[in-house]
Amino acid sequence: MNDRMMKAVLYDRYGGPDVLYAGRVPRPEPAHGEVLVKVRAFSVNGGELAARAGRLRLLTGRKFPKRIGLDFTGEVAAPGAGVTRFAAGDRVWGVLGRTSGFGSAAEYVTVPAERVGRLPDGLDLVDAAALPVATTAITALRDKTGLRPGERLLVRGAAGGVGNAAVQLGRAYGAEVTALARAANLDFVRGLGAHKAVDHRTVRPAELGRFDVVLDTVGTDLRAFRHLLNSGGRMVTIAFDLKRPAASLGYLAASTVHGHSRVRFFSGNPTRADFDDLARHVVEGKLSPAVDTVFPLEETAAAHRALEAGGVQGKYVVRVA
Structure with a gap:
């Protein structure tokens, strides 16, 4: 050969x-x-x-x-x-x-x-x-939102690759974590450390309460989730609506006029320092595959x-x- x-x-x-x-x-x-x-x-x-x-x-x-x-x-x-x-x-x-x-x-x-x-x-x-995609969750919570102990964190798409890491890290960082997932995955996200697990198909966004940080991995209905932010709240998304890309990206661009309550979009682009941080989280027991x-x-x-x-x-x- x-x-x-x-x-x-x-x-x-x-x-x-x-x-x-x-x-x-x-x-x-x-x-x-x-x-x-x-x-x-x-x-x-x-x-x-x-x-x-x-x-x-x-x-x-x-x-x-x-x-x-x-x-x-x-x-x-x-x-x-x-x-x-x-x-x-x-x-x-x-x-x-x-x-x-x-x-x-x-x-x-x-x-x-x-x-x-x-x-x-x-x-x-x-x-x-x-775990490599967990660097995106680290960047979102550490750099983009500056999640602090005692804050309320909502993770949308909590059972997925980035979402499950965000649930684990949110708990390790001392936040109160609410995880949105399918009904069949609620026990799974609770096992990751979520304080509250909610079936996203049976609860409307407005019924979830208020949050200091929202991490979205889905990309749809961004406006509805932005309205859940407390004063001084921060929201980031790593996705946009692929069925309506122009409208979705247009909303993300327009949201920049909302100051602290705007929706920040980013894609993971980790460097060696991010992987060093990832390894440290694993060694310290804050993150598991x-x-x-x-x-x-x-x-x-x-x-x-x-x-x-x-x-x-x-x-x-x-x-x-």
Whole structure:
């Protein structure tokens, strides 16, 4: 077998999960400042579903085949020139940067060394693949909202990848956490540390009360949730309504006139410092991986199908043999 080639998940047209297949592509080589990582696992993220379905084609274009995969865990196979912090064999996790696109669903990936962090000792590489997106929750609560002990936190989409991390961190930071999730997931989010768990399909936003911080991972009905903020409250979202993208993004832009009660939109773009913080939270017991199901690489389409069906508890993880 040609060792210059590797297995990767590809798709040749936009569509449903069945467009995904395991093909072969050239194995990358690390450039200056990059590391080559032998991937052990990655997780499935909502943004990948939208990209694969063609909802983001204005950004992703029409050149095929395309790749998937945003995050990863694995071992450093080779550090590139200029990299001194990592050596071959180091256990790492990371997220491809905004300019890198997708591509971690593969046997190997190259990534700037600043986008990679060391795994804590004893943390399983497959379980750990549920945690790189937790850096988004850390950024949201630590930097974007400055969550303080004693404040009331509402997490929307609390059973998902970012949401479950936000529930755990909110509790660890000393906030009073209310988690919105499906009825079938309420026990799950309570187990993560939520003080109150609410079925989002049976309670209207106006019935939830008032909050100091709202973290939204869904992207719809943003106006209704912004109205739940106390004076001086802060709201962030990591999503927008993909069925009404222009109206949703327009509202986010217009909300900037509302001062402290505006809705701040951001996407995760973690650096080494964020991964160091993530590792510290894990070591201190503030954050644990929540893995729903592990799929083999050849069944990545099934993982996408499962996430689209809803009801995930934590993350769907794909193991790379």
